[in-house]
Amino acid sequence: MSTDAANDPMHEVLRRWQTAFDSHRADLMADLFTPDALFQGFGPETISGRDAVRGYYEAVPDYRRAHLGDVHGYRIGEQVAGGFADVTFRDPTGWEAPVHLSLVLQYEDGSWRIRQYHASRIVADH
Numbered sequence: 479m480s481t482d483a484a485n486d487p488m489h490e491v492l493r494r495w496q497t498a499f500d501s502h503r504a505d506l507m508a509d510l511f512t513p514d515a516l517f518q519g520f521g522p523e524t525i526s527g528r529d530a531v532r533g534y535y536e537a538v539p540d541y542r543r544a545h546l547g548d549v550h551g552y553r554i555g556e557q558v559a560g561g562f563a564d565v566t567f568r569d570p571t572g573w574e575a576p577v578h579l580s581l582v583l584q585y586e587d588g589s590w591r592i593r594q595y596h597a598s599r600i601v602a603d604h
Contacts, residue, residue, distance in 0.1 A: 486549075486551045487551060487553065487585075487590045488549050488550070488551030488559065488560070488561040488563065488581065489549055489551065491510065491581065491592060492546055492549060492563055494510060495510055495544075498510065499535070499542075499543070499544045500543050500544060502535075502540040504535040504536040507531065507535040508528040508529070508531045508535070509528070511528055511531050511592045511595070512528075512584055512591045512593045514526060514527060515527065515528065515531060515591075515593055516594045516595070517530065517531050517595045519595070520597060520599070521534065539569060541569050541570055542567055542568070542569045544567055545565065545567075545568060546563060546565055547563065547564030547566065549561065549562075549563040549564075550562050557585045557586075558582070558583065558584060559583040559585075559590065560581055561580075561581060562578060562580050563578075563579045564577075564579075565579045565597075576600040577597045578597075578598045578600060579595070579596070579597050580595075580596040581596075
């Protein structure tokens, strides 16, 4: 198995995720997830399923953008992959939220989809 960025599922999924996020396409975002995906974003509750994911991204302001940093991926066989990415969400008002993004990916219906998504905000003190 190749682990270079061109063939790594994490890189591939995150490229599609960033494109959909930056263009504020909630339907494209939802399609990146498995039908029963678990999702923990900035909200206080974990949500599940594509419809909930779609609703989450519909509520994100359309001027917000995601900037990808380091991406580290792994594979477990042919059907499961995952990893971590540094992402900074920004908008023109100066708002910024750096996060560690953790994904578990599942290969289904000919493409990689997000099975589990967890965003953890990075804070300077804790």
